[in-house]
Amino acid sequence: MTIEQEILAGSVKRSAELISLIEQENPEGYKTLANLLPWTGGAHVIGVTGPAGAGKSTLINALVTRFSKEGAPIGIIAVDPSSPITDGSLLGDRFRMKEADNQENVFIRSMAQRSYPGGVCKGALGAICVMEAMGKKLVILESIGAGQADSELSYLVDTVITVFTPEFGDELQLMKAGLLEIGHIVLVNKKDKPGADDAVSALTAYAASGLRGNREVPVLSVRADKGEGLDELAQAIEEAHGTSCAVDRKRQRREKYRHFATNLLREKVWGLFLEKFSESSLTPVLEEIERGGLDPYSAVEQVAGEFERIIGVGKP
Amino acid sequence: MKKHLRILVAKVGLDGHDRGAKLLARGLSDEGMEVIYTGLRRTPLQVVNMAVQEDVDAIMVSVHSGAHDVLVPRIMALLRERQADDKIVFVGGIIPEEDTPALKSCGVKEVCGTGTSTTDVAALIRQHLKR
Numbered sequence: 070m071t072i073e074q075e076i077l078a079g080s081v082k083r084s085a086e087l088i089s090l091i092e093q094e095n096p097e098g099y100k101t102l103a104n105l106l107p108w109t110g111g112a113h114v115i116g117v118t119g120p121a122g123a124g125k126s127t128l129i130n131a132l133v134t135r136f137s138k139e140g141a142p143i144g145i146i147a148v149d150p151s152s153p154i155t156d157g158s159l160l161g162d163r164f165r166m167k168e169a170d171n172q173e174n175v176f177i178r179s180m181a182q183r184s185y186p187g188g189v190c191k192g193a194l195g196a197i198c199v200m201e202a203m204g205k206k207l208v209i210l211e212s213i214g215a216g217q218a219d220s221e222l223s224y225l226v227d228t229v230i231t232v233f234t235p236e237f238g239d240e241l242q243l244m245k246a247g248l249l250e251i252g253h254i255v256l257v258n259k260k261d262k263p264g265a266d267d268a269v270s271a272l273t274a275y276a277a278s279g280l281r282g283n284r285e286v287p288v289l290s291v292r293a294d295k296g297e298g299l300d301e302l303a304q305a306i307e308e309a310h311g312t313s314c315a316v317d318r319k320r321q322r323r324e325k326y327r328h329f330a331t332n333l334l335r336e337k338v339w340g341l342f343l344e345k346f347s348e349s350s351l352t353p354v355l356e357e358i359e360r361g362g363l364d365p366y367s368a369v370e371q372v373a374g375e376f377e378r379i380i381g382v383g384k385p
Numbered sequence: 386m387k388k389h390l391r392i393l394v395a396k397v398g399l400d401g402h403d404r405g406a407k408l409l410a411r412g413l414s415d416e417g418m419e420v421i422y423t424g425l426r427r428t429p430l431q432v433v434n435m436a437v438q439e440d441v442d443a444i445m446v447s448v449h450s451g452a453h454d455v456l457v458p459r460i461m462a463l464l465r466e467r468q469a470d471d472k473i474v475f476v477g478g479i480i481p482e483e484d485t486p487a488l489k490s491c492g493v494k495e496v497c498g499t500g501t502s503t504t505d506v507a508a509l510i511r512q513h514l515k516r
Contacts, residue, residue, distance in 0.1 A: 082469065085440035093388055156389070157414035163435070164424040170431065176438055181389065181419045 073104050076202050081176060084199050088178055091195035102195055105202040110319050112144070112201045112208045113310045116222040118188060118251070119232030121214030124258040126165035128232060128293040129209050132306075133169035135299055136207055142174040144200030144208040148190050151181045158182070162211055176200060185336065187221025188212035194225050194329060221332060223251040224325040227318060228309045230254045233272065235264035252286060254305050260290035260298065342376070350375050390418040390516065391441040395432045396425045397460070400450035405478060405499065409445060412503025413510075429459040437469050443510050448478040454487065461492045473513050477501065 075083040090098025117125045126147065133143050147162035160179035169175050178196055185191045189212055200208050212222045223229050231252035255276060257268045269290050276286040287305045291298030343351075354372055357363040363371075394410045396403050403425055410420045421439050423432060436444050446457060457476055464470045476488055477497040485496045495509050 082437050082467065085438050089391075089440045151419075152414065155415050155417045157417040158419045159410055159414040160419060160421045163439075164422055167424060170435070177435075179419075179421050179439055183389070 072101055073202075076101075076105060076199065077108060077204075079203050081203075084176070084203050085178065087199050088180075088192065088196045091199070092180065092183070092190075092192040094191070098195075102198060105198060109198040109201040110322060112197075112205050113228065113306075114197055114208045114210065114226040115306065116210045116212060116226035116229045117232060118212040118222055118229060119214065119256075119258075120234075120237070123214065123232040123234050124293045125211050125214065125232050126162040128230075128256070128258060128291065129162075129211055130166040130169045131293045131296050131299055132302070133166070133175060133207075133209065134172060135296075135303065137169070137172040137175050140174075141206045142204055143169075143172075143176070144197075144203070144205040145169065145175065145177045145211070146180060146193055146196045146200070146208065147177065147211040148180050148182055148188070148193060148213050150213050151183050153184070156183075176203065176205065182213055185221075187332070189221050189225060191333065191336065194326070197225060220251055221329070224329040224332075227322065228253045228306065230256060230306075232256045232258050233268060234259050235262045235268045237268060253309050254302070255286055255288045256302065257288070257290040258293050260292050265290055346372075346376065388516065390443070390510065390514065391439060392418050392420045392510070393423065393432070393436050393439060393441040393444045394420055395423045395427060395435075395444055395446050397427055397429055397432055397446060397448060397456045398450050398452045399426060400448060400452070401425060402449040402478070403447070405449075406445075406447040409447070409477065409503055409506060413445075413507055416504070416507040418507070418510075429456055429463055432460055433463040433467060433469065436464070436472055437467055441472060442514055443473045443475065445506070446474060446476050448476065448480070451479070453478070453480055454484060457488055457493060458491045464492075473510070475506065475509070477506075 072083055076087060087098055087101055091102060117129055119125055129145060133145060137143050145166065149158055149160045149162060151158040158181035160181060163170065163177050163179050166177060170177060180190045180192060180196065182190045193210060197208050197210065210222065210226055229251050233256065235257060255272050257265055257272065269288055273288045276288050289298060289301050289305060291302055350372060354363065354368045358365060358368050392413050394406050396406050406422065410422045414420045421441065423435055446460060448456060453476060461474065464472060470492065473494045474492065475495045475497055476493050480496055480498055488496055494513050497506055
């Protein structure tokens, strides 16, 4: 059997190894992934975002335990931050998913951000595709508990659930661009805490005032650790998925991949730039900034000018 | 294209002492590794399932209950069964010295008792994985 066939037959080991190769940006891994593409796109991919400590992992644990008991094969991808200093990472989401972890047919993969911006990691899309090729019908992607700049997540998933707690702040926080704009379902977790009702009203009022055009955004409250409110949430998820047909979903997803590819390219080009450029032109300029002889804005203009000249040389 | 080391820190069996496991998890991530912690009281099968799903390079098993002579060989056997015995296994916690040979003979690479520094564990991991 080829690696592709093993993955299509559901091999956890081969799938896990392929995800590692994709994470390492290994060309062989990308090739295998490309071969698997015809078998992807079959799952409902849900993104879960929200501030750190909102209960994202606990919520996923409760949801997955529920759905997997109904027999659905499920994949979970949990992204946690990498240290900008050591590059290391403590991937602690799985730890909160004990019940989900015990279900047959649930595949959990923890991934480190590895300096990719936007609350997810570079390999997340690859991991989604591998899980779809394995036959997972539901894939849940948990973003880093970032909060206000998680737009990247929305390019990778069909449905975004934004998790708040009763202490999210006031209305002004909601009016800021970012977090709420990408959500399809808004949740207030820890609904037993004081202020939960006010939080739901504030979010409902905001959601009703034209968020996401004219699409209605359900605002629900749950207590994830006790499983309270999950029936309503499960129904909202079904509805979010059911409103579009499979062909539409695939088209929408490909549209989003355009954005993701653009961002991947930005990262790639930046890496190439550093590789080719740092010694000759960048380092002296950066040193000049450190000495106080140049401000960052002028420095960037200077480097960009030189870069333009260099790539201009290749033109006929 | 940098290969990050991925490490599973595992607590198995009826054992609530995870200060050491958490310290090690923190220490190894400070060493630039990507560390997944299993949480307390996992079974050998759960540990091996996690190691396979996460495709880790090494498994650090921490045992303070005295049941290492039962739990660790079970982990090793399950790894072989899943053809995942390329992952290296260290054992730490409270392990009497005279038990080390038996653990090593079932495939454990290192036995690091209490007092071993996390830097030393990291160095041993790199040494065994040649990275």
